Every structure is written in C-alpha cells, then in structure tokens.
Amino acid sequence: MxxxxxxxKPLVEAIFEIRWKLKTKGQxxxxxxxxxxxxxxxxxxxxxxxxxxxxxxxxxxxxxxIGQVVQHQFQNDSDKWPLIQIGPGILTINDTKKYHWEDxxxxxxxxxxxxxxxxxxxxxxxIESLMLRYVDAVEYDPxxxxxxxxxxxxxxxxxxxxxxxFEDGRVNKKPEFYKSEQFFSSNxxxxxxxxxxxTGLIKENPAIIWETGLRSTDKLPxxxxxxxxxLNQAHDLVNDWFFKMINGELEGKFK
Numbered sequence: 001m002x003x004x005x006x007x008x009k010p011l012v013e014a015i016f017e018i019r020w021k022l023k024t025k026g027q028x029x030x031x032x033x034x035x036x037x038x039x040x041x042x043x044x045x046x047x048x049x050x051x052x053x054x055x056x057x058x059x060x061x062x063x064x065x066i067g068q069v070v071q072h073q074f075q076n077d078s079d080k081w082p083l084i085q086i087g088p089g090i091l092t093i094n095d096t097k098k099y100h101w102e103d104x105x106x107x108x109x110x111x112x113x114x115x116x117x118x119x120x121x122x123x124x125x126x127i128e129s130l131m132l133r134y135v136d137a138v139e140y141d142p143x144x145x146x147x148x149x150x151x152x153x154x155x156x157x158x159x160x161x162x163x164x165x166f167e168d169g170r171v172n173k174k175p176e177f178y179k180s181e182q183f184f185s186s187n188x189x190x191x192x193x194x195x196x197x198x199t200g201l202i203k204e205n206p207a208i209i210w211e212t213g214l215r216s217t218d219k220l221p222x223x224x225x226x227x228x229x230x231l232n233q234a235h236d237l238v239n240d241w242f243f244k245m246i247n248g249e250l251e252g253k254f255k
Contacts, residue, residue, distance in 0.1 A: 004243060005100065006254040012135040012202065012209070016093045016108045016231075018115070021126040022067045029067035031088035033120045038072065040118035041086065050074035050084055058087065084111055089128075091115055101235060109228050116224045127223055132234040133194075133213030134242065137202045138250065147178045147199055150208060155245045157197060175199070189233040191216035193241070210245075212238050 022029040031037075046053060052075035059071035070085035070092060082095035082104070093108050119125050140150050151157040159180070166173045179198040186193050196211040214234045221230040246254065 006251075008254045009097075009099075010136040010138050010246075010250075010254055011097060011099055012137050014095045014099050014104055015131075015133045015135075015213075016104075017090065017129075017131040017133070018092075018112060019068055019090050019128045019131075021128045022089045028065070029089075031067065033124065034088045036120050037115075037118055038086065040120075041114055042072070042074075044114050044118060045074040045084060049077050051077040052080075056085075082107060101239075105228075105231060105235070108231060112224055112227055127220055129215055129217045130191075130220060130227075130230060130234075131213060131215040132231065132238060133211060133215075134238060135209065135211050136242070137200075137207040137209045138253075139202065139205050139207045142174070142199070142206045146174050147208065148175070151178075151197065154248075154250050155197075155208070155210065156247075157245070186214060186237060188237070189214070189216055189221075189230050190219040191234070193237065195241070212241050212245075214238055 020031075022031050024030075042053070045051075054073040054075065056071050056073055058066060058069050061069075068089040069087050070090055071087040073083055073085045075081075075083045079098070081098060082093060085092045085094065091111065093104070093111050095104050095107075116122055116125065138154070140147070148159055148161075151159065165171065177199055179196075181194065181196045184193045184195075185191075191214050194211065194213050194215065198209050200207055200209045202209070214237060216230065216234075221227055243251070
C-alpha cells in the first residue's frame with residue numbers, strides 16, 4: 001500500500017500491544033516466568049537505545065492481583081519516546097509525534113523477537129492477543145462548532161438524533177460531551193477493528209479525539225515467524241481507514 005506521510009500529523013500516540021496468557025493459581029493469575037524474563041529483557045533493552053529505566057507505580061502491586069498491566073518502562077536514550085513497557089503477560093511499544101511507520105515497525109518486530117529470545121520457555125509463551133492502535137486528535141471550537149457537524153464535515157461520520165428531542169427548547173442541541181465506540185470484524189488480518197470517537201482536551205484545548213485500532217485474539221499468526229506479516233496487514237488496514245476519514249479538508253490541514 002502507498003503510505004502517505006503528513007508533516008503536521010494529528011497523532012497523539014501509536015501503540016502496539018502483545019499479551020500472553022497467565023496461569024491460574026487459586027484466585028490469582030500468574031506469569032510464572034516473569035522475573036527471569038524481565039531480567040533478561042532488561043539487559044537487552046538497557047544495552048540498546050532504551051537506556052532510561054523507570055519502575056512504574058503498578059510494580060508495587062502484587063502481579064497476581066493485576067495481571068497484564070505494565071509495571072516497567074524503558075525510554076529511548078535521546079528522548080522519552082519511543083518507549084517500551086512490560087508487565088506480567090503484557091508488552092507494549094509506544095510512540096508519539098516523531099513517529100513514522102518504518103521506524104515503529106522495526107522497533108515492534110525487534111521487541112517481539114527480543115521477547116521470544118528472552119523468555120525462559122517459549123513453549124509456555126501462549127499469545128492471547130495482538131493489537132495495533134492509534135490515537136489522533138484535532139482541535140475544534142465547541143462554542144461556535146457543533147460536534148455532530150464537525151464529525152460529519154471533517155471525518156465523514158454522520159450521527160443524527162431526532163429533531164423532536166430538542167424542538168421544545170428545553171435541551172440544547174449541542175452535546176456537552178460526545179463519545180461513541182464501534183467494532184467491526186476484519187479478515188485481513190483476522191480480528192476486530194475498533195473506532196472510538198470522543199470530545200476531550202489536548203494540551204488543555206478542546207478537541208475531537210479518535211482512536212483507530214485492530215485487535216486479533218484468534219487465528220493468530222505463527223509466532224514469531226509470521227508476526228511481521230500480521231503487523232503490516234494491521235497497519236495497512238488502520239492506515240487506510242485513517243486517510244479515508246480525513247480525506248479533504250483535514251488532510252490538507254495536516255500536510
């Protein structure tokens with residue numbers, strides 16, 4: 001797929017997430033290999049360009065209570081971003097404004113390969129889900145702009161409520177807050193596409209925020225050999241949705 005690039009991209013954050021299954025022990029969900037995995041992967045990351053380490057507050061909570069929550073963060077040595085986070089049953093790669101796909105893709109593939117090489121017993125590394133997600137935002141004026149009209153005009157998302165709801169004047173037609181979430185099955189790659197839309201704040205300014213992502217939980221690729229193919233297919237799909245939604249005025253604004 002031809003990948004267009006935007007100089008003023010609206011990206012807030014790009015996230016890749018891989019989760020693996022935990023073992024049930026009584027009332028707890030445990031990653032029995034996590035401490036050794038963490039030690040091995042930490043050495044690899046600290047010797048690469050993720051030399052800034054931070055223990056997150058979640059690391060103080062017993063892992064059996066909060067499985068699949070990141071607890072440790074490794075930041076890029078020249079900047080906070082990109083960063084890698086890991087916890088029992090979960091690893092993420094996150095990037096923001098300096099993101100470009102070729103670099104992000106390489107980092108994700110290297111991190112997943114590193115996970116497999118560092119894991120003490122890959123036969124017990126059973127992947128539960130793969131997810132690629134993007135958070136984007138564009139400022140808008142809620143005083144002079146209607147969120148419904150903005151979504152329809154700028155992002156091709158049309159939502160209509162019955163006029164009768166507002167005709168007696170008791171309720172203002174402009175929503176104080178807007179949020180929607182929709183899910184669609186996909187077959188290349190196999191998974192579920194999620195589109196989330198909401199009003200919110202970006203750097204304390206009112207904004208329309210949208211999330212586009214794909215999550216696969218079954219018919220997963222053979223790991224790690226076929227993972228890169230899944231990653232490229234997921235990106236091609238999500239990227240296609242992004243450009244189709246901003247086609248027109250917004251794309252011109254972001255160039």
